[in-house]
Amino acid sequence: xxxxxxxxxxxxxxxxxxxxxxxxxxxxxxxxxxxxxxxxxxxxxxxxxxxxxxxxxxxxxxxxxxxxxxxxxxxxxxxxxxxxxxxxxxxxxxxxxxxxxxxxxxxxxxxxxxxxxxxxxxxxxxxxxxxxxxxxxxxxxxxxxxxxxxxxxxxxxxxxxxxxxxxxxxxxxxxxxxxxxxxxxxxxxxxxxxxxxxxxxxxxxxxxxxxxxxxxxxxxxxxxxxxxxxxxxxxxxxxxxxxxxxxxxxxxxxxxxxxxxxxxxxxx
Amino acid sequence: xxxxxxxxxxxxxxxxxxxxxxxxxxxxxxxxxxxxxxxxxxxxxxxxxxxxxxxxxxxxxxxxxxxxxxxxxxxxxxxxxxxxxxxxxxxxxxxxxxxxxxxxxxxxxxxxxxxxxxxxxxxxxxxxxxxxxxxxxxxxxxxxxxxxxxxxxxxxxxxxxxxxxxxxxxxxxxxxxxxxxxxxxxxxxxxxxxxxxxxxxxxxxxxxxxxxxxxxxxxxxxxxxxxxxxxxxxxxxxxxxxxxxxxxxxxxxxxxxxxxxxxxxxxxxxxxxxxxxxxxxxxxxxxxxxxxxxxxxxxxxxxxxxxxxxxxxxxxxxxxxxxxxxxxxxxxxxxxxxxxxxxxxxxxxxxxxxxxxxxxxxxxxxxxxxxxxxxxxxxxxxxxxxxxxxxxxxxxxxxxxxxxxxxxxxxxxxx
Amino acid sequence: xxxxxxxxxxxxxxxxxxxxxxxxxxxxxxxxxxxxxxxxxxxxxxxxxxxxxxxxxxxxxxxxxxxxxxxxxxxxxxxxxxxxxxxxxxxxxxxxxxxxxxxxxxxxxxxxxxxxxxxxxxxxxxxxxxxxxxxxxxxxxxxxxxxxxxxxxxxxxxxxxxxxxxxxxxxxxxxxxxxxxxxxxxxxxxxxxxxxxxxxxxxxxxxxxxxxxxxxxxxxxxxxxxxxxxxxxxxxxxxxxxxxxxxxxxxxxxxxxxxxxxxxxxxxxxxxxxxxxxxxxxxxxxxxx
Numbered sequence: 001x002x003x004x005x006x007x008x009x010x011x012x013x014x015x016x017x018x019x020x021x022x023x024x025x026x027x028x029x030x031x032x033x034x035x036x037x038x039x040x041x042x043x044x045x046x047x048x049x050x051x052x053x054x055x056x057x058x059x060x061x062x063x064x065x066x067x068x069x070x071x072x073x074x075x076x077x078x079x080x081x082x083x084x085x086x087x088x089x090x091x092x093x094x095x096x097x098x099x100x101x102x103x104x105x106x107x108x109x110x111x112x113x114x115x116x117x118x119x120x121x122x123x124x125x126x127x128x129x130x131x132x133x134x135x136x137x138x139x140x141x142x143x144x145x146x147x148x149x150x151x152x153x154x155x156x157x158x159x160x161x162x163x164x165x166x167x168x169x170x171x172x173x174x175x176x177x178x179x180x181x182x183x184x185x186x187x188x189x190x191x192x193x194x195x196x197x198x199x200x201x202x203x204x205x206x207x208x209x210x211x212x213x214x215x216x217x218x219x220x221x222x223x224x225x226x227x228x229x230x231x232x233x234x235x236x237x238x239x240x241x242x243x244x245x246x247x248x249x250x251x252x253x254x255x256x257x258x259x260x261x262x263x264x265x266x267x268x
Numbered sequence: 269x270x271x272x273x274x275x276x277x278x279x280x281x282x283x284x285x286x287x288x289x290x291x292x293x294x295x296x297x298x299x300x301x302x303x304x305x306x307x308x309x310x311x312x313x314x315x316x317x318x319x320x321x322x323x324x325x326x327x328x329x330x331x332x333x334x335x336x337x338x339x340x341x342x343x344x345x346x347x348x349x350x351x352x353x354x355x356x357x358x359x360x361x362x363x364x365x366x367x368x369x370x371x372x373x374x375x376x377x378x379x380x381x382x383x384x385x386x387x388x389x390x391x392x393x394x395x396x397x398x399x400x401x402x403x404x405x406x407x408x409x410x411x412x413x414x415x416x417x418x419x420x421x422x423x424x425x426x427x428x429x430x431x432x433x434x435x436x437x438x439x440x441x442x443x444x445x446x447x448x449x450x451x452x453x454x455x456x457x458x459x460x461x462x463x464x465x466x467x468x469x470x471x472x473x474x475x476x477x478x479x480x481x482x483x484x485x486x487x488x489x490x491x492x493x494x495x496x497x498x499x500x501x502x503x504x505x506x507x508x509x510x511x512x513x514x515x516x517x518x519x520x521x522x523x524x525x526x527x528x529x530x531x532x533x534x535x536x537x538x539x540x541x542x543x544x545x546x547x548x549x550x551x552x553x554x555x556x557x558x559x560x561x562x563x564x565x566x567x568x569x570x571x572x573x574x575x576x577x578x579x580x581x582x583x584x585x586x587x588x589x590x591x592x593x594x595x596x597x598x599x600x601x602x603x604x605x606x607x608x609x610x611x612x613x614x615x616x617x618x619x620x621x622x623x624x625x626x627x628x629x630x631x632x633x634x635x636x637x638x639x640x641x642x643x644x645x646x647x648x649x650x651x652x653x654x655x656x657x658x659x660x661x662x663x664x665x666x667x668x669x670x671x672x673x674x675x676x677x678x679x680x681x682x683x
Numbered sequence: 684x685x686x687x688x689x690x691x692x693x694x695x696x697x698x699x700x701x702x703x704x705x706x707x708x709x710x711x712x713x714x715x716x717x718x719x720x721x722x723x724x725x726x727x728x729x730x731x732x733x734x735x736x737x738x739x740x741x742x743x744x745x746x747x748x749x750x751x752x753x754x755x756x757x758x759x760x761x762x763x764x765x766x767x768x769x770x771x772x773x774x775x776x777x778x779x780x781x782x783x784x785x786x787x788x789x790x791x792x793x794x795x796x797x798x799x800x801x802x803x804x805x806x807x808x809x810x811x812x813x814x815x816x817x818x819x820x821x822x823x824x825x826x827x828x829x830x831x832x833x834x835x836x837x838x839x840x841x842x843x844x845x846x847x848x849x850x851x852x853x854x855x856x857x858x859x860x861x862x863x864x865x866x867x868x869x870x871x872x873x874x875x876x877x878x879x880x881x882x883x884x885x886x887x888x889x890x891x892x893x894x895x896x897x898x899x900x901x902x903x904x905x906x907x908x909x910x911x912x913x914x915x916x917x918x919x920x921x922x923x924x925x926x927x928x929x930x931x932x933x934x935x936x937x938x939x940x941x942x943x944x945x946x947x948x949x950x951x952x953x954x955x956x957x958x959x960x961x962x963x964x965x966x967x968x969x970x971x972x
Contacts, residue, residue: 012786014786021779025818028821089703103961120721122942126724215373227816247808379939545825
């Protein structure tokens with residue numbers, strides 16, 4: 001279908017406006033990170049690099065960053081294992097309840113975070129005795145599974161079973177087939193899923209506030225606590241600006257590894 | 269075959285749910301039976317319980333060697349250890365002096381504090397008056413032996429043995445500091461000096477659409493304070509002891525106020541920003557917010573309204589059956605010692621509890637700005653307290669509205 | 684001639700059901716026991732109450748909480764308001780996303796596509812909280828970026844409130860709507876569009892009759908996110924909502940003192956989302972997430 005030139009121009013202008021809409025708030029964040037005001041008033045009354053210096057020295061930020069990275073890493077690992085298992089089960093077999101199960105799997109992401117958070121909080125405080133960093137990891141892994149599952153099952157469907165059958169025809173048993181045939185084909189989908197899961201876990205705040213134990217401070221929690229403190233608010237902007245800048249690399253990598261079309265192309 | 273499978277799945281799921289649900293109450297049962305007794309006693313006649321104070325006996329002392337750690341629940345800003353600002357740290361010196369490692373969790377509201385304490389595992393909590401009574405009657409804290417806290421002697425007398433931190437002459441904690449809820453206004457928008465809450469409550473307020481209020485059920489008491497002055501025939505003497513008629517009047521006033529409100533606040537950056545930008549012209553605030561707003565170049569003023577105000581005075585309490593009792597008492601003494609109390613009061617922005625702190629504050633005027641020793645200032649400040657069915661003002665001919673209904677009513681008001 | 688025959692050795696190979704069970708057991712344990720179980724426990728709590736003074740759970744069955752929620756006009760109003768916010772956000776996201784996705788998939792040069800997709804994804808990495816605070820700063824009634832931008836047109840900034848929430852949520856969830864639609868559009872085979880024009884359809888007709896039906900599942904997939912994420916949000920309402928409450932705010936402010944009531948309120952968005960998911964199951968949207 002060929003679009004008329006007029007349509008193309010209109011769409012291009014619209015795209016520019018849309019991208020401007022997307023990036024102006026990020027620009028505001030960047031500017032605020034240099035503002036002398038401590039309470040985010042606009043326009044900023046002056047500019048300073050003081051906050052960037054303070055952010056680098058701030059022990060709280062560094063600890064929170066480490067915690068966030070650790071939690072996200074473990075949650076992603078758990079999700080990789082469970083998500084892949086689930087994807088194989090649902091992608092390769094037919095059984096009663098398969099459809100309901102595939103509906104169930106996306107629930108952790110489809111249901112509002114506050115519901116998941118309160119439900120898990122209730123169970124953890126009544127049944128497990130309290131919240132710890134492990135309850136937080138459980139909370140995160142639960143929605144990370146969905147992300148990995150989505151990527152894995154899309155790849156599994158696309159792969160078809162013939163390659164594995166060919167491998168079996170050549171004499172490989174189940175395990176060999178998996179290691180030498182299936183896994184290499186799935187690897188890029190799993191990596192893409194892992195990166196997305198990592199990103200989701202890294203920025204998650206709602207389920208986190210309800211499942212993190214005492215003293216467990218992830219980066220979003222640190223931000224939530226410090227947006228409230230006049231001395232700290234600008235440092236939060238610095239952290240956010242830095243996050244955007246440093247995340248370009250993982251995004252690029254995720255893009256290279258994933259084939260958005262096959263997965264359905266959504267964010268997860 | 270398929271129905272069997274369906275049944276199996278259903279059975280597993282319901283079994284899991286039932287198991288979890290049953291266990292869900294498990295850890296609360298022992299506490300709830302004790303608490304039920306405590307609350308039954310409280311709602312009948314606390315006076316007759318004089319012999320058996322809730323929470324058992326206070327620690328007899330003497331305070332010995334620390335157990336190595338102390339788990340503290342506190343408002344953000346009360347227990348600083350250098351992670352917020354390297355220059356602000358009174359926790360590390362404590363750890364070095366006593367060997368008690370501090371494990372801190374902060375909470376955002378008194379309700380959270382109560383819930384966390386009920387969950388157990390904490391040794392010390394800094395509780396505001398709207399949490400203290402619930403903790404006392406819920407059997408979550410023990411009476412405090414003030415003889416074991418040497419700095420207690422220097423605390424301002426009008427903070428000791430108040431309705432919210434003592435029961436029948438038994439003290440349940442060490443006062444931390446105090447502040448009043450002030451009326452603050454943006455001087456660019458409000459050209460006249462303010463001395464009353466009228467413009468924040470009256471329907472014909474010239475600042476309709478630019479008023480702010482504190483976002484918590486305890487704010488109902490602020491409406492009650494205003495009614496004490498404007499509708500004296502309601503007979504309110506204690507804004508935390510409201511019978512149904514008085515309560516309904518307060519809620520009606522708040523409904524009226526809601527039409528005037530631009531935003532409710534519970535965190536200070538929001539309040540500061542709102543005042544400085546003019547989104548909010550007038551409303552409830554704290555001294556610390558006024559100071560920070562001015563430091564940001566805002567044009568605001570704040571004062572205690574002539575009708576009186578609510579305020580807060582926090583209390584350091586000790587959990588019942590805590591294993592770290594020595595460290596707990598060491599912390600209590602540390603936090604209200606003159607030097608530390610001065611640091612906390614300046615960092616947080618409140619009046620210190622210890623009279624001797626006034627000479628030690630970095631800002632020599634700190635105590636006078638915050639009215640630390642000014643007893644007259646605090647006579648019409650009604651510190652946050654926990655409304656109970658048993659009227660706090662001593663009335664026995666009627667029941668008062670308990671806090672849980674304050675919370676419900678507030679939630680409905682805000683919705 | 685030798686033939687290599689398959690020699691299935693493993694127990695698992697001969698017993699596919701066992702393999703299936705082995706595959707499923709761990710994730711099922713997690714999802715059913717941990718996740719579903721906790722949801723069920725929460726739902727169960729909705730039928731209990733709390734003791735007035737001590738705050739402990741009173742485990743007698745009662746419908747009081749649901750009654751309270753559904754008979755109080757304030758709560759019903761909040762419910763309605765939350766649903767309308769979610770619908771408006773979905774609509775607005777769609778209006779912004781569709782042309783943009785179309786541009787990315789059909790107008791922009793193919794070599795630009797990875798860059799464009801990366802540009803759409805990047806904002807997701809800026810902290811959610813900070814983005815909302817940035818909008819708070821932008822929506823400020825007199826001195827915000829929006830006020831400054833709209834002043835020459837004589838329009839005031841919408842300030843904090845319903846409109847502020849809708850704008851902010853649309854901004855936050857836009858990538859979730861753009862990407863599925865973009866992917867759906869790139870999957871559209873050119874041959875189909877050629878066939879359509881061969882049959883005499885002009886651009887508009889092709890769009891309506893060929894493109895839209897095929898992209899529809901992707902649109903629904905995107906809408907699941909924007910709708911459900913908006914339904915449960917409370918942080919945005921706190922920061923840019925002025926004095927407005929959403930369902931999530933009610934849950935968040937009451938769950939500490941009155942968990943049963945909060946649970947009852949929380950079941951509302953759950954029911955709505957579940958109903959929505961069931962309704963869209965057939966449309967194939969769930970494969971497009």
